[in-house]
Amino acid sequence: MTLRPADSSALLVDGKLIPGSGGTFEVLNPATEEVVGLAAQGTASDMDAAIGAARRAFDTTDWSRDHAFRARCLRQLCDALQSHLEELREITIAEVGAPALLTSGPQLEGPVADLRYWADLAEGYSWETDLGTATPMGIATRRRVFKEAVGVVGAITPWNFPHQINFAKLGPALAAGNTVVLKPAPDTPWCAALVGKVIAEETDIPPGVVNVVTSTDHRLGAQLAEDPRVDLVSFTGSTATGKAVMRAAADSLKRVFLELGGKSAFIVLDDADIAGASSYAAFSVCMHAGQGCALTTRLLVPRARYDEAVAAAARTMAGIRPGDPTEPGTVCGPLISARQRDRVEGYLRLAVEEGGTLVTGGGRPADFGRGFFVEPTLITGLDNSARVAQEEIFGPVLVVLPHDGDDDAVRIANESPYGLSGAVWGTDPDRVGRVVAGVRTGTLSVNGGVWYSADAPFGGYKQSGIGREMGVAGFEEYLETKLVAAPATA
Known part of the structure; x- marks a missing residue:
C-alpha cells in the first residue's frame, strides 16, 4: 500500500x-x-x-x-x-x-x-x-x-x-x-x-x-x-x-x-554558564515555532547577569529565521493556522502594552509572502505578573525574567497556574538538587538532560x-x- x-x-x-x-x-x-x-x-x-x-x-x-x-x-x-x-x-x-x-x-x-x-x-x-x-x-x-x-x-x-x-x-x-x-x-x-x-x-x-x-x-x-x-x-x-x-x-x-498547558521556567543559577544556558533556552523555544506545551518559555536569570543573558538569547533568536519545513536545516517552521498566528501576534502587542520590550523579532518574516510564520521573539522589561509571563502563548516567544538567588528563582517558577515542565542549569549539585526539589512541576531537565522517552512518565502538577x-x-x-x-x- x-x-x-x-x-x-x-x-x-x-x-x-x-x-x-x-x-x-x-x-x-x-x-x-x-x-x-x-x-x-x-x-x-x-x-x-x-x-x-x-x-x-x-x-x-x-x-x-x-x-x-x-x-x-x-x-x-x-x-x-x-x-x-x-x-x-x-x-x-x-x-x-x-x-x-x-x-x-x-x-x-x-x-x-x-x-x-x-x-x-x-x-x-x-x-x-x-x-x-x-x-x-x-x-x-x-x-x-x-x-x-x-x-x-x-x-x-x-x-x-x-x-x-x-x-x-x-x-x-x-x-x-x-x-x-x-x-x-x-x-x-x-x-x-x-x-x-x-x-x-x-x-x-x-x-x-x-x-x-x-x-x-x-x-x-x-x-x-x-x-x-x-x-x-x-x-x-x-x-x-x-x-x-x-x-x-x-x-x-x-x-x-x-x-x-504549561508556562515552564528555565532557571539559570549564578554559577552556570549564563550565555550558554540562555542560548540553549532561546534555541529550544524556537523548535517547531514554539508549539510545544512542555517548552520552557520563561527564562529566569540572575539579576546581576540579566543583560548578559538577554544579549546571548537575542543573538541566538535573531539567528534563527523561520523557514520552509521541507528544508532539512529548518528549525522554526510555521504556526499551524491563521488563528494561531493571530493569537501569538496578539500576545506580542500585549507585551508592549504591559511595558515590555521586543528585543528581537516581533513580526512576520519579510521573505515569506504566504504561510503562518512569526519571527522568534525575545521579550524583556516585565515581571512574572505580566500576562505574557503567566499565559501559554504557543509560539516562538521567550520572556526573560530576573531573579535574586536560588530561593527567589524557585518562587518565580512556582508563581504560575501551571506545573508541566522546566529546566535548571548550574554547576553545584547540591544547589541544583535543592532547586529541583523546590520546583512544583512534573518534568525537569538538568543541564540539558533529555526527559522524553517511552519508558519515562510525563505529566504535570496544578493546572x-x-x-x-x-x-x-x-x-x-x-x-x-x-x-x-x-x-x-x-
Missing part, C-alpha cells in the same frame, strides 16, 4: 473505512496556505457508531484478556507504519508544518518505534499479584490483585505533535486491553486517518478495537466525554478545554486523564493536568484494580 492524501478521506469505524456522514473538509498546508487535500467530516452519528463499535469489541471479544495477541498486533502495527515512513513524513510536514528534521524524532519516527515498548510491556507486566493469606475477622483468606483494562477509551488529541500524542494514547491503551475511539484535531486529521487505514488493512487488530473519527466539529469531543458507554477520556490540549472535558465527564463519573502519560505510570492510567478474596485452602 502506498499512502496518499486521498486515502485520508475516510473514517475507521468497526473495522471499516467509511466516508464521513458530513462529507469532507479541507486540509491546509500552514507553510503555504494551500489546500492540500480533504479529510472525512465525521458527525455525531459517526461518533455514536464508533463508540458502539468500541463497546462491543470490548464486551464481546477476548481482546482485553489476550495479552500475547495484543503485543503481536502492536508490533505488527509498528512494522506496517515503519514500512510507510516516507509517505507519513511527507504528509506530516505538509499537514502539521513540522520541520523535516523533527520527523526523525518526536514528530514521527520516535513515536512509531515506541509501539514496541508498549508491546513488550503488555507481555511482561504483572497482571496478577498474590497478596498471600491473612485472617481478617478470623477467616483465613487468600487475596489476589488483578489488573484489568478500564474499557472503552475516548482519546482526544491536539495538532502540535499528532503522532507522538496519538501513539502515547493508543499504545498504552491498547497494550492494557482497552478499545479506543480517537478524535484527532481538525487541523491535523491525516496523521490519524492514515494510521486508521494501516490498522484496517495491514494488521490483525479486530474490528471495533480502534476507531478514528475526524471532524471539524468540536462537539464530537464533548460527545465522547458525555457518553456513558465510554469509561475513560484521555485528553491532551489547552487547560480551558480540559476543564470542559472534566465537566462533560462528570455526569457519568468516568475517569479522566488530562495533559494540559497542567491529571495523571501521567508514557512509562509504566502512563500504562496504568488505563487499568482498573480488582481484588479477589477466597477462603484459604489447607
Whole structure:
C-alpha cells in the first residue's frame, strides 16, 4: 500500500473505512496556505457508531484478556507504519508544518518505534499479584490483585505533535486491553486517518478495537466525554478545554486523564554558564515555532547577569529565521493556522502594552509572502505578573525574567497556574538538587538532560493536568484494580 492524501478521506469505524456522514473538509498546508487535500467530516452519528463499535469489541471479544495477541498486533502495527515512513513524513510536514528534521524524532519516527515498548510491556507486566493469606475477622483468606483494562477509551488529541500524542494514547491503551475511539484535531486529521487505514488493512487488530473519527466539529469531543458507554477520556490540549472535558465527564463519573498547558521556567543559577544556558533556552523555544506545551518559555536569570543573558538569547533568536519545513536545516517552521498566528501576534502587542520590550523579532518574516510564520521573539522589561509571563502563548516567544538567588528563582517558577515542565542549569549539585526539589512541576531537565522517552512518565502538577502519560505510570492510567478474596485452602 502506498499512502496518499486521498486515502485520508475516510473514517475507521468497526473495522471499516467509511466516508464521513458530513462529507469532507479541507486540509491546509500552514507553510503555504494551500489546500492540500480533504479529510472525512465525521458527525455525531459517526461518533455514536464508533463508540458502539468500541463497546462491543470490548464486551464481546477476548481482546482485553489476550495479552500475547495484543503485543503481536502492536508490533505488527509498528512494522506496517515503519514500512510507510516516507509517505507519513511527507504528509506530516505538509499537514502539521513540522520541520523535516523533527520527523526523525518526536514528530514521527520516535513515536512509531515506541509501539514496541508498549508491546513488550503488555507481555511482561504483572497482571496478577498474590497478596498471600491473612485472617481478617478470623477467616483465613487468600487475596489476589488483578489488573484489568478500564474499557472503552475516548482519546482526544491536539495538532502540535499528532503522532507522538496519538501513539502515547493508543499504545498504552491498547497494550492494557482497552478499545479506543480517537478524535484527532481538525487541523491535523491525516496523521490519524492514515494510521486508521494501516490498522484496517495491514494488521490483525479486530474490528471495533480502534476507531478514528475526524471532524471539524468540536462537539464530537464533548460527545465522547458525555457518553456513558465510554469509561475513560484521555485528553491532551489547552487547560480551558480540559476543564470542559472534566465537566462533560462528570455526569457519568468516568475517569479522566488530562495533559494540559504549561508556562515552564528555565532557571539559570549564578554559577552556570549564563550565555550558554540562555542560548540553549532561546534555541529550544524556537523548535517547531514554539508549539510545544512542555517548552520552557520563561527564562529566569540572575539579576546581576540579566543583560548578559538577554544579549546571548537575542543573538541566538535573531539567528534563527523561520523557514520552509521541507528544508532539512529548518528549525522554526510555521504556526499551524491563521488563528494561531493571530493569537501569538496578539500576545506580542500585549507585551508592549504591559511595558515590555521586543528585543528581537516581533513580526512576520519579510521573505515569506504566504504561510503562518512569526519571527522568534525575545521579550524583556516585565515581571512574572505580566500576562505574557503567566499565559501559554504557543509560539516562538521567550520572556526573560530576573531573579535574586536560588530561593527567589524557585518562587518565580512556582508563581504560575501551571506545573508541566522546566529546566535548571548550574554547576553545584547540591544547589541544583535543592532547586529541583523546590520546583512544583512534573518534568525537569538538568543541564540539558533529555526527559522524553517511552519508558519515562510525563505529566504535570496544578493546572497542567491529571495523571501521567508514557512509562509504566502512563500504562496504568488505563487499568482498573480488582481484588479477589477466597477462603484459604489447607
